Amino acid sequence: MDELEKIINEFRDERDWRQFHNEKDLAISISLEASELLELFQWKSSEETVQTKRSEIEDELADVFIYSIMLYSNLNLNIEEIILNKLKKNNEKYPIGKSKGNKQKYTEL
Amino acid sequence: MDELEKIINEFRDERDWRQFHNEKDLAISISLEASELLELFQWKSSEETVQTKRSEIEDELADVFIYSIMLYSNLNLNIEEIILNKLKKNNEKYPIGKSKGNKQKYTEL
Amino acid sequence: MDELEKIINEFRDERDWRQFHNEKDLAISISLEASELLELFQWKSSEETVQTKRSEIEDELADVFIYSIMLYSNLNLNIEEIILNKLKKNNEKYPIGKSKGNKQKYTEL
Amino acid sequence: MDELEKIINEFRDERDWRQFHNEKDLAISISLEASELLELFQWKSSEETVQTKRSEIEDELADVFIYSIMLYSNLNLNIEEIILNKLKKNNEKYPIGKSKGNKQKYTEL
Numbered sequence: 001m002d003e004l005e006k007i008i009n010e011f012r013d014e015r016d017w018r019q020f021h022n023e024k025d026l027a028i029s030i031s032l033e034a035s036e037l038l039e040l041f042q043w044k045s046s047e048e049t050v051q052t053k054r055s056e057i058e059d060e061l062a063d064v065f066i067y068s069i070m071l072y073s074n075l076n077l078n079i080e081e082i083i084l085n086k087l088k089k090n091n092e093k094y095p096i097g098k099s100k101g102n103k104q105k106y107t108e109l
Numbered sequence: 110m111d112e113l114e115k116i117i118n119e120f121r122d123e124r125d126w127r128q129f130h131n132e133k134d135l136a137i138s139i140s141l142e143a144s145e146l147l148e149l150f151q152w153k154s155s156e157e158t159v160q161t162k163r164s165e166i167e168d169e170l171a172d173v174f175i176y177s178i179m180l181y182s183n184l185n186l187n188i189e190e191i192i193l194n195k196l197k198k199n200n201e202k203y204p205i206g207k208s209k210g211n212k213q214k215y216t217e218l
Numbered sequence: 219m220d221e222l223e224k225i226i227n228e229f230r231d232e233r234d235w236r237q238f239h240n241e242k243d244l245a246i247s248i249s250l251e252a253s254e255l256l257e258l259f260q261w262k263s264s265e266e267t268v269q270t271k272r273s274e275i276e277d278e279l280a281d282v283f284i285y286s287i288m289l290y291s292n293l294n295l296n297i298e299e300i301i302l303n304k305l306k307k308n309n310e311k312y313p314i315g316k317s318k319g320n321k322q323k324y325t326e327l
Numbered sequence: 328m329d330e331l332e333k334i335i336n337e338f339r340d341e342r343d344w345r346q347f348h349n350e351k352d353l354a355i356s357i358s359l360e361a362s363e364l365l366e367l368f369q370w371k372s373s374e375e376t377v378q379t380k381r382s383e384i385e386d387e388l389a390d391v392f393i394y395s396i397m398l399y400s401n402l403n404l405n406i407e408e409i410i411l412n413k414l415k416k417n418n419e420k421y422p423i424g425k426s427k428g429n430k431q432k433y434t435e436l
Contacts (some may be wrong), residue, residue: 008196023150062191096124103126
């Protein structure tokens with residue numbers, strides 16, 4: 001991830017783009033790229049899209065990662081740490097005993 | 110990333126959740142988590158949110174990563190590879206000469 | 219719609235909220251409410267949600283309308299007119315002959 | 328609104344599209360169109376977009392309405408009624424006394 005972060009920052013610095021990359025617009029951008037990914041599944045079953053749109057999924061998912069990496073880089077976050085932290089919280093919200101094989105939200109468990 | 114992927118997959122396998130994790134609903138989930146991240150910036154300036162909501166940003170961004178990692182894990186994608194591939198394409202769409210200091214979309218360059 | 223617009227504007231003026239309602243944040247808000255609507259369908263089939271979450275669908279869809287009405291009201295748009303205009307454009311993009319019973323995007327027709 | 332609903336339903340029935348229009352994919356579509364609207368504001372101030380992208384805003388906002396009308400038509404909802412209902416609930420969550428000139432969420436009031 002550190003290597004990817006470095007490459008992505010080089011990409012935007014070569015273009016002098018950090019001046020535009022405030023965190024609010026980065027959050028908008030992550031949401032827009034997530035929508036482009038989701039659009040591949042519009043009116044289709046999961047299988048249908050996975051079988052016919054693999055390279056498009058790769059591109060759109062990559063864009064979600066690129067903007068997400070830019071955002072944590074802007075904020076100097078340690079991404080491994082915040083993911084492990086969040087998994088710990090999810091572990092408390094969704095204890096194995098209650099949530100095994102159960103897709104309910106924790107508010108409905 | 111490989112280590113994170115392993116931990117995340119353990120998390121869902123302990124709960125027997127992979128049966129629900131079809132790719133269409135994972136794409137929906139990435140989009141929903143991106144919206145929860147964006148919600149932190151609603152009616153606020155970038156600075157205002159960054160200064161007052163740092164731990165919330167960490168949690169919501171972590172959720173975007175967690176679902177994004179689940180999706181590429183489902184599809185056996187090599188995430189480093191697809192990000193580098195996409196940066197190469199972006200490099201062609203946004204050549205440094207044309208896009209330096211310019212926030213226009215490539216369709217408007 | 220004119221009556222609804224009037225009621226919605228009274229609601230925000232009583233709270234002195236127009237000062238916050240710039241169009242960028244209204245567009246963010248429409249997107250966030252659309253996500254809350256979509257969340258009702260996460261991990262579920264269409265039927266499952268329609269049968270068990272009807273009143274939640276009503277509330278979230280209402281929120282999409284409320285912010286959408288605020289946005290066109292801010293811009294003094296004639297909503298009937300812009301919808302009819304857009305349907306005309308869609309009619310050209312999706313001629314009946316080509317698109318009948320066909321869910322492909324116009325770029326793939 | 329009744330007249331618009333009728334015209335929109337004619338549009339989809341001429342194309343035999345209702346078979347694809349399950350409510351989950353309509354909710355996805357509303358979210359995608361809301362993102363296309365939001366994209367017009369990406370990297371820009373509210374004023375900048377309002378001044379330079381007025382006809383694009385009209386088109387994307389129209390699409391949000393078109394899919395939202397399809398969804399309530401599918402479910403036989405009375406849209407005026409659900410909007411008035413939701414405003415009543417919002418009125419309780421945001422009493423004028425507490426929320427006047429205040430952009431905080433009701434959970435933070």
